Every structure is written in structure tokens, then in C-alpha cells.
Amino acid sequence: MLHAFRVLARDPLFLFGVVFVGIMAIAAAFAFYVTPYPSQGEGFAAEPPPKCPGLPTAIAAVCPPSLAHVFGTEQNGRDLLSRIVFGMRTSLLIGVYTVALATVIGLSVGLSEAFFGGWIDETLMRITDIFLSFPHLILALVIIATIGPGFTSVFVALGVTWWPAFARLARGTALSVKTQNFVLAAKAAGTSNRSIIVRHILPNSLAPLTVQMSLDMGIAILAEAGLSYLGLGIRPPTADLGVLIFESQNFLTTAWWLALFPGLVLFLLVLSFNLIGDRINTYLDPRQSALIVKRLQFTTPVSR
């Protein structure tokens, strides 16, 4: 693992991804202190409402980027930058919750399949297959159309659609761990099943899952923004990147900054997560890691 980090730490794309995500996460966590207008970010109205000179919009509170409002303001006069930072917080939170939920469900199913085998394995694998062949967006749409939009609905709906990938991965790794000697020794010593799963198999199956988790963070954030854009996720006035893009639709021809900045932030966020996952993936793949190592000019042989 240390070897992996030494190579990755010299990869500029990976570094960009990690640094960007880190900065955004810290900014989102401390959103209240970082943004210039925190109350507007959370959705309360701006007082006094800003007046913008000479703008062709019917609503005078929509101001272009200026010194006071770096990204401009939206139709309720709220500062866009603050809204974006708070929106990032919502998006990141939902991403984390979704991936956590999917991992928990996927791990439980995958580990049970691998450990118990037999008919439990067969049944669970069929169920996993069924969920895998379901289109994710439709399942999420239907779930949310039934239980209504909102923060909880979104991450529950998305988590329920994504766990099959984790289950498959967990099952594969757990199967190979199960045959290791230390597991057989634990069984021979009479350790309870629960103990074996939790203390031996689980920690050793986590490694490939982390790559999947980071890739899925990007996809989860994108899916959540899409659902909010359709009005089925987070509803306004709670700030969320998808909601902000949705709100900008009516002002597309007059206030371009409303559409550009939230989407740009969303894109860079998802890009960073994808870069991180992609780089780790490339490193783990023996065919392609040779190319990275060569290009980053490791001339001396690196020992594990």
C-alpha cells in the first residue's frame, strides 16, 4: 500500500483530484464561516435585496458578478457563491450517505454470499442479478415519486439502486479471503461465525471496495444533482447544485452566470472524484501501472 501511495503521490492528476476534493470538502464543512453571506446560502432572503443597474431582467434582484457578489445573485437576491458552497455541502453529504448505504448493504449481502455459500449464495446472487439489470435512474425515479422528494428519499433511493456492484465485488474478494490459512485456523479454533466474518474476512475484503467507493461518489453526486434538477430530489430553497441549475433555467437567456457557475463546480467536483478513482484503478491494473511508473520516471527499482 505504501508503494502505491509513493507512486500516486507523484501523479499530477491524482494530486489535483485529491487537493480539489479536500479543499471543497473543508469549504463545505465550514460553509458557515467561509461564505460571505451564510444566511443567504441557507435559503433565507437577502435583506436588503440588491439592486442592479441597467439589467434586462424583469426581476431587478438578479445581479451579474460584481465585487460584492463574486458569482452574482439569483432571482431571490441571494448570493450565488454562498448558495454554491452550501449546495456543495448538501451534494457531498448525500454522496457520502449514498455510498455508505450502498456499501453497507453490498458488504452484508456479498459477505453472506461468500461465507455461507450453498442456497443462500444462489438466492442472493439471483437477487443481485435482478437489481443489476434494473436501470438505476428509473428505479430511483419511481421510489422518489412514491415516497416524495427530500434529503432522506434521495440517498435511500440511490443507495438502494447501487448496492449490487458492491455486493459482487465484496463476494469475489471475500471468497478468495475465505480460503486463506488464517481463516481456516480461526475456524479450527472454534471462533464463532460472526467473529470470523467481522474480524477476519471483513477487513481484508475492503481494499478493492475503496476504489469503487470513490468512483461511485462521483456518480452518486451526479445522479443526485440530476434528480434535484428534475425536482425529485432536494427541493428549493434548500441549496443544492442540482436545484441551483434548475432555478437557473428560466434565466438562461438573461443571466448566464446562474447556469454557468453551479454546473462548473458540480463538474469539477465529479471530475476530481473520477480522477482519484481512475488513477488508483490504473495503478492497481498491472498492465497500465508499468506505464505510469515509467512516465513518472522511477528509474530505480522500487521495492515493496
Add this chain to the structure above:
Amino acid sequence: MNVGAYVIRRALLMAVVVLGTITVTFILSHIIPGSPAVLFAGPQSTPAEIETWTKRLGLDQPLYVQFEVYLRNILTGNFGLSWSFSFDPILPLIEQSLPNTFTLAAISTALAALVGIPLGVEAAKRGGKRVDSILRVFSVSCVAIPQFWLAQLLQLGFSVYLHVLPLSSYGGTLLYTQLHPIHTITGSYLVDALLAGNFAGFGAIAWSLVLPVTALSLYPIGVVTRQTRSAMLGVLSQDYIRTARAYGVPDRQINYRYALRNALPPVIVILALVFAGSIIGVVFIEDVFVLQPGLGHLIAQSTGTGITSSAIGAVDYPLVLALTIIVVIIYTISNFVADMLHIYFDRRLIR
């Protein structure tokens, strides 16, 4: 296990998924708040009227009887009436919208193949060098761009500021088609215009489809580039390629005749999956560009969230559930085709 058994197994899985979806939608249709009887009876109806409607809709029967009726209805194609389209029957609505969406998805899949495969080959050819890195970042970016935002940006750039391409597509050409009706053969505006020899109409519709297709294809291009690149890298490291090089076979021939041909199978499988994904991804595009009639437009309208829907949150439950079933059917058929392609190319995949 031989090929026949595998095919039967996948077909059975397909049937199970579809049946499971129908069951789930049936359960959901009974969980949702509000009873259809109340809706049909109207806002100020007496309990007696609601009672009549309940009997008429068969809602007072035991659950398994209702399910049997539901199943029989669906298998004969009766999906019920849509709430948001003035109680039109649903199946004709969907039938009307499918051809346009299929056209869009097919064009974007073709574009993904035409652009993605050469880019992937280029990236694999110079593995590890600068061009490869740039193409890696490009493909990862394509996958990361939110499609609805990209659609808005394209509208902003090309329609609003450059006045080059139309803002909303069939919305503009819908007017065109109402003025110059296109004889309907397949149901898809683009194909029908071509088949009827109406080149002016074909040009207008194709021009208005440029932006939506671009917005729709960028994600598949990224996926196909990445997949081609990794497949090509795998093939290029093989011994027979090295032998061909040692024999002095020119590089271009190696890349295209030997390597690409062997790298194509997983790419073709991905293309089938990309087609399936495009059918669903079309939701955002058809919403932003107001492409009606279309499957994505129906989906956005039924969940009460499209640009043209009258009330946000006015969910049209029969339509949503019917669309779920239809989309799942399309999706599982595409997955099945992808599976068949997969084993056609590589028998070893059958365990």
C-alpha cells in the same frame, strides 16, 4: 454448460426481472396516496359516487384478484389511462414517443462509436505519453459532465449568443411539421422525412437535432474511449502483436487489422449498454430541448417535473408505472443482447 443453456438462463432472468418489475409497480400503485376512484369521481363528489367509481374500477376486489387483472391487462397491452394527458390511453402515447427516442439514442450511439473508437486507439497507441494523458483526462471529463448542464451551456453558447442553432428542437420543428406535415411511416420525424424524400424537412429536423445529440453523446464518447483504450492496451501487449512487429508489418496495419479486430468485442458489448443507457439518459436532454413526442419527455412530464408540465409534483402515477415497465423491458432486452454479443465473441465466459 453449453451456449443453449446459457441463453435460456439469461432469457429466464429477463422474464423474472420484467415480472418482478410488474409486481413492484403493482405494489407501488397501491401504496401511493390518493385513490384513483377519488380522482375519477372528481373533487366535490359524494361518498356514494366514490363508491360507484371504486366498484367500477374494480378496487374493492381482493388484492390477488386485482393483481391478476393488472397482469392480464399488461400482457394484452392495456396500461390504463394517463392522468396528465386528459385520460388518454397510455400505450398509444408511449408508442408514439418511442421512435423519436430510439432515433436519438441510435444516433448518439453511432456517434460514440465513430468518435470514441479512433480516440481510444490513438490513446492506446501512445500509451503513457502526453497524448494518452490528455485523452485520459478527456474521457474522464466526458463522463463527469452533468448532461443537463451541458445541454444548457450548448443552448447558451450556440443558440443565444451565436444564433447558429435552434434553441429547442422539435419545439421549433414541431411547428414546422404542423405546417408541412410529414407522412408517418416509422413514427420518427427524422427517418420519416428521409423516407418521404422530404429533404428540406429532413434538413430542418437534423439541424435542430445537432445540439441534443451532442449533449447526449458526450458521455458515451467518454465511456467508449476509455473502454477501447483499455481493450487495445490489453491486446497490444500480446505476443502475436510483438511477432507481427518483428516481421516488419507496418504499424497502421498492426493497429487496425490485428489489434483493433481483437479488441473490438468488449467495445461492442459496451456499445449495446451505451444504447440502453442513452434511452434513459435522454430524459434530461428531451426535457431541456423540449423534444416532444419522446420517451424522456413523457418521463419528465409524468413525474411532474418537466419544463412543460403544469404543476411541479403533480405525479401521473399510471404513466410513471407504465413507463417503468416499458423502460425496464427495453433495458433488459438491450442487456440481453449485450450478453449474447459477449458470448458470441468469447465462449469462455460461460462458466
